[in-house]
Amino acid sequence: MVTLSDVAKKANVSKMTVSRVINHPEQVTDELKELVFKAMKELNYKPNVAAKALANNRTQVVKLFILEEMDTTEPYYMNLLMGISKELDKHQYSLQLVTENSFDMGISDGYIITGMRDQDYEWIGRIEKPVVLFGENRYGYDHVDTNNVKGTSLSTEHMIKQGYEHIHFIGIDVNEPFEYAREVGYINTMQKHGRVPIIHRFENRSRYASQFIAENFQDFPKKTGFVCSTDRLGIGVERGLLRKKANIPDDYGVIGFDGVFLDQIAFPRLSTVKQPVIEMGEACAKMLLNKIEQKGAPQGIRLFDPELIIRGSTDKESEALI
Amino acid sequence: MVTLSDVAKKANVSKMTVSRVINHPEQVTDELKELVFKAMKELNYKPNVAAKALANNRTQVVKLFILEEMDTTEPYYMNLLMGISKELDKHQYSLQLVTENSFDMGISDGYIITGMRDQDYEWIGRIEKPVVLFGENRYGYDHVDTNNVKGTSLSTEHMIKQGYEHIHFIGIDVNEPFEYAREVGYINTMQKHGRVPIIHRFENRSRYASQFIAENFQDFPKKTGFVCSTDRLGIGVERGLLRKKANIPDDYGVIGFDGVFLDQIAFPRLSTVKQPVIEMGEACAKMLLNKIEQKGAPQGIRLFDPELIIRGSTDKESEALI
DNA sequence: AATTACTCTGTTACCGATAACATAAAGAAA
DNA sequence: TTTCTTTATGTTATCGGTAACAGAGTAATT
Numbered sequence: 001m002v003t004l005s006d007v008a009k010k011a012n013v014s015k016m017t018v019s020r021v022i023n024h025p026e027q028v029t030d031e032l033k034e035l036v037f038k039a040m041k042e043l044n045y046k047p048n049v050a051a052k053a054l055a056n057n058r059t060q061v062v063k064l065f066i067l068e069e070m071d072t073t074e075p076y077y078m079n080l081l082m083g084i085s086k087e088l089d090k091h092q093y094s095l096q097l098v099t100e101n102s103f104d105m106g107i108s109d110g111y112i113i114t115g116m117r118d119q120d121y122e123w124i125g126r127i128e129k130p131v132v133l134f135g136e137n138r139y140g141y142d143h144v145d146t147n148n149v150k151g152t153s154l155s156t157e158h159m160i161k162q163g164y165e166h167i168h169f170i171g172i173d174v175n176e177p178f179e180y181a182r183e184v185g186y187i188n189t190m191q192k193h194g195r196v197p198i199i200h201r202f203e204n205r206s207r208y209a210s211q212f213i214a215e216n217f218q219d220f221p222k223k224t225g226f227v228c229s230t231d232r233l234g235i236g237v238e239r240g241l242l243r244k245k246a247n248i249p250d251d252y253g254v255i256g257f258d259g260v261f262l263d264q265i266a267f268p269r270l271s272t273v274k275q276p277v278i279e280m281g282e283a284c285a286k287m288l289l290n291k292i293e294q295k296g297a298p299q300g301i302r303l304f305d306p307e308l309i310i311r312g313s314t315d316k317e318s319e320a321l322i
Numbered sequence: 323m324v325t326l327s328d329v330a331k332k333a334n335v336s337k338m339t340v341s342r343v344i345n346h347p348e349q350v351t352d353e354l355k356e357l358v359f360k361a362m363k364e365l366n367y368k369p370n371v372a373a374k375a376l377a378n379n380r381t382q383v384v385k386l387f388i389l390e391e392m393d394t395t396e397p398y399y400m401n402l403l404m405g406i407s408k409e410l411d412k413h414q415y416s417l418q419l420v421t422e423n424s425f426d427m428g429i430s431d432g433y434i435i436t437g438m439r440d441q442d443y444e445w446i447g448r449i450e451k452p453v454v455l456f457g458e459n460r461y462g463y464d465h466v467d468t469n470n471v472k473g474t475s476l477s478t479e480h481m482i483k484q485g486y487e488h489i490h491f492i493g494i495d496v497n498e499p500f501e502y503a504r505e506v507g508y509i510n511t512m513q514k515h516g517r518v519p520i521i522h523r524f525e526n527r528s529r530y531a532s533q534f535i536a537e538n539f540q541d542f543p544k545k546t547g548f549v550c551s552t553d554r555l556g557i558g559v560e561r562g563l564l565r566k567k568a569n570i571p572d573d574y575g576v577i578g579f580d581g582v583f584l585d586q587i588a589f590p591r592l593s594t595v596k597q598p599v600i601e602m603g604e605a606c607a608k609m610l611l612n613k614i615e616q617k618g619a620p621q622g623i624r625l626f627d628p629e630l631i632i633r634g635s636t637d638k639e640s641e642a643l644i
Numbered sequence: 645a646a647t648t649a650c651t652c653t654g655t656t657a658c659c660g661a662t663a664a665c666a667t668a669a670a671g672a673a674a
Numbered sequence: 675t676t677t678c679t680t681t682a683t684g685t686t687a688t689c690g691g692t693a694a695c696a697g698a699g700t701a702a703t704t
Contacts, residue, residue, distance in 0.1 A: 001379075001660095003659095003660055003661085004660065004661065004662095005660080013683080013684090014683065014684050014685080015660090015661080015662090015684090016662080016663095016683070016684060016685080017682090017683060017684080019661070019662060020662095020682095020683085023662080027681090027682075027683090028682075028683085029681095029682070029683090032682090032683085046429055047660085047661080048376070048659085048660050048661065049375075049381060049383075049429070050372045050373075050375035050376040050380070050381060050382070050659085050660080050661090051372075051376050051659070051660030051661040051662090051689090052660080052661055052662080053371075053372035053375075053661090053689095054370070054372040054373050054376050054659090054660080054661070054662095054688095054689050054690065054691085055660075055661045055662040055663080055688080055689055056661085056662070056663095056689085057323075057689070058372070059371060059372060060372070061371075061416045074397065074583070075396065075397040075400065075583070077400055078397065078399055078400045078403075081400075081403065081419060082419060082421055085418065085419035085420075086419075086421075088418070089418055089419075089420075089426060089428065094383045094416040094417060094418045095416060095417050095418065095419070096407065096410070096411055096416045096417065097403060097404060097407035097408075097411075097417070098407075098411075099404055099408075104411060106411065107368060107371070205586075206586075206587055206589070207589075210589065232587070235587060239589050242564065261396070261397070262587065264527075264528075265528055265554070265557060265584065265587060267528070267529075267532065267561050323690095325689090325690055325691085326690065326691060327690080327691095335653080335654090336653065336654050336655080337654090337690090337691080337692090338653070338654060338655080338692080338693095339652090339653060339654080341691070341692060342652095342653085342692095345692080349651085349652075349653090350652080350653085351651090351652070351653090354652090354653085369690085369691080370689085370690050370691065372689085372690080372691090373659090373689070373690030373691040373692090374690080374691055374692080375659095375691090376658095376659050376660065376661085376689090376690080376691070376692095377658085377659055377690080377691045377692040377693085378659085378691085378692070378693095379659070
């Protein structure tokens, strides 16, 4: 295995100089840097992460807490993971996944936490290591999220533009900021257009939405659109409509939220507000690594703009294209 | 931070003795072990992973390669990850995720590889570190998989028992051992019952299966069942049938394979052959850690029995229960 | 009783990096 | 020119463990 010393020997400098080239390049003259880089390349030097960690009193490990039940855990998180992992790899960090089953604070340089509920804030506040949340929160923690208000504004505007006369919101029955934000986006847009918002809320399962639509179908005249808080609910609404042999998208429109995997499975293919989950994962990791670097300095909030994806559940043309 | 030395001091022994208690307890007398354990507990000693890794010339990192396109990457993998991660945590290992986007062999103590295709065997053969595959393979690598033959045997038997007279197989159009195994389970069971197997194959997307069913609906008399190679195809078949206003499960039955997430989204809820993916992930990790421990000694094959889950797509009673 | 073998515990050196300090060389100020 | 800074590089000690060797004590063998 190639070590710092090997590189040092080859470049005719001391270990320390090589170390400096890596960590504090500004302290080394350009000539030496040149030499060292050349030696590193020729020997294909890869730093020893364990040694680095030991010397720096670090672990080079980040823990990801997913505080949601497994069967609710949508493919969503897979994308998040890929994003986080991609960024961590770049900085020679690795990952430990923590779920409710295997709950162990363990040891790491920092934490990314997602799916947090109110009751979790208590213990999270006691963590001494840097923490970054994935998802909005009202406690002032650094976090990364989608611009949820903008998301449902986009989808509501789209429904209006598509000519749906009555537009209902199908939301999730939880007390979480992201849900409120999505409702706000809908309500504001409705009011802007002088329309009356109507909100229904269910557990985030397609079945409930489907049932609701089927059972109350008589209350939904033609030209009704449904803005949903998740794709999962969106699929349920589609199914409820199909059960009643409704015509999508001509008479009824459905748009979801998330744009991860489920929208592909739906039929008709679901229009949705797509979150850039992979990039958001990367941003989470970056934010956390910065925070570690800066000894816990606050990093603020990073909101990502979602993207409107138009498909057959709201637009006839789009479905024809497939 | 509590170190070995702290424990040693408290227990009035040398560092080495403490280290031995952890790694080679058989070399230490019971009295001393007692003392050391007590000291460790009192001080709440947590070993320093980096130091351990450095001394052992290890990384305490395992890499997971997912060699499949992201948009095919089903929630499936999330479960696999949880399983792997759970087991790794126990042994103070952490994880690095590698995908086609961020392809870097990097440094680790071993590799878990999934979604491998024929073209990958070449470079995988050149890896010097221990490797364990997730999923059957014909190259003799150690691996963990579901008993696929048994899975489709179960589902085919179930279809027969439910009284479907014609039973078709909807498979994936790939040259992979797992697909063959699933087809074999179906074919054998059909022959055992003196029936003629019929197999159709598509890319693993619900749309294709749906289209096929809708377009060839006239060829499927009542009392036809569809044994599918994945839940994704199963959902497609259901949708095709519903499009034709067919009656599920009375006239037509559908059963999938995998039992991860998608079966919940389907309507009617999809009967399926459930793989114990989380446990399989744990098994993968265990196998790899053993292999690392044993300097690469072969570990063989570990097959998991899948479980038949009966729901509304093949059984009226089950749907009523929800 | 003396020699040998065996068990158990401690000492030393080292894994590969980095921070802190020391020193040499170059430039600025007197 | 001499002295004081400043800058660039090297030396030493250290992070927290573990393997290999050393040594003390006990048991077995003659």
